[in-house]
Amino acid sequence: MRSDRPVALVAAFVVALTINLSPAVTADEQVSPAQRAARAAAAEFGGTLTRTLTSAMAQGGPVAAINVCSAKAPRIADFIAAKHGVNVSRTSRRYRNPGNAPESWQQEVLEAWQASLGQGTDPATLEYFDGEAATGYRYMKPIMTQTLCLSCHGTNLDPAVSEAIRALYPNDLARGYSVGELRGAFVVTGLPGATQSNSGERMP
Numbered sequence: 001m002r003s004d005r006p007v008a009l010v011a012a013f014v015v016a017l018t019i020n021l022s023p024a025v026t027a028d029e030q031v032s033p034a035q036r037a038a039r040a041a042a043a044e045f046g047g048t049l050t051r052t053l054t055s056a057m058a059q060g061g062p063v064a065a066i067n068v069c070s071a072k073a074p075r076i077a078d079f080i081a082a083k084h085g086v087n088v089s090r091t092s093r094r095y096r097n098p099g100n101a102p103e104s105w106q107q108e109v110l111e112a113w114q115a116s117l118g119q120g121t122d123p124a125t126l127e128y129f130d131g132e133a134a135t136g137y138r139y140m141k142p143i144m145t146q147t148l149c150l151s152c153h154g155t156n157l158d159p160a161v162s163e164a165i166r167a168l169y170p171n172d173l174a175r176g177y178s179v180g181e182l183r184g185a186f187v188v189t190g191l192p193g194a195t196q197s198n199s200g201e202r203m204p
C-alpha cells in the first residue's frame with residue numbers, strides 16, 4: 001500500500017494546489033493528461049450518481065433510494081472505472097460503509113481540506129493530484145453536502161429512513177452533516193502513466 005507519504009509533504013502539496021488551482025478549472029495546458037483523465041472520471045462518477053439518486057428519490061422517496069447508494073453506487077463506480085480505465089471510489093472520514101474508510105493518504109488529504117475549508121477556502125478550488133509516475137497517479141476531489149443528501153446524511157432522519165440505514169450499516173458514522181460541509185471525496189487511482197495514457201491524449 002502506498003500510504004507512507006509524509007503528512008507535511010501531502011499538506012504542502014494540497015496547499016500548493018489550493019493556491020495554484022483557483023479556480024478549479026485551470027488553464028488546460030498546465031494540467032497533465034493523467035490529471036485531466038482523473039477529473040473526467042470523477043466528474044462523470046459524481047454526475048451519474050447525482051442523476052440516479054435524484055430520480056430514485058423522486059420516484060420512490062429516500063427509503064427506496066437507499067438502494068441506489070448501497071447497491072447501485074458500486075456498480076456505477078465499476079462502469080465508470082471500466083470506461084475510463086481507472087479505479088474510482090468514494091471515501092469519507094465519517095463513513096457509512098466501513099469499506100469506504102479512507103486509506104492513510106486519503107485521510108491526510110481529507111484532514112487538510114477540512115482545515116482549509118475551516119479557514120474559508122472555496123471548496124470548488126480544492127483538488128488533490130499526486131503526479132509522480134513512480135508512485136502511480138492518484139487524485140481526489142471533495143464531495144460537499146447538498147440539500148439532496150440530508151434525508152440520509154443529515155440530522156433527525158425520518159425514522160423509516162434511519163431504521164433502513166441502520167439495518168444495512170449498524171456502525172453508520174455518516175449522519176449529522178449539514179449543507180456545505182465536506183462529506184467526503186471521490187478517489188481516482190490506477191491512472192495511466194504519462195507515456196501510457198489510455199485517454200486518447202498523448203504527451204507532447
Ligand code: HEC
Binds near residue numbers: 066073094095146148
Ligand atoms: C437515499 C439515501 C441517501 C442519500 C439521499 C444520499 N446518500 Fe450518501 N450514502 C447512502 C448510503 C446507503 C451509503 C453507503 C453506500 C455504500 O455502501 O457504499 C452512502 C454513502 C455515501 C458516501 C461514501 C462514504 C460513506 O459514507 O460510506 C458518500 C461520500 C456519500 N454517500 C455522499 C452523499 C452525498 C454528497 C449525497 C447528496 C448529493 C448523498 N450521499 C445522498 C445513502 C444516501
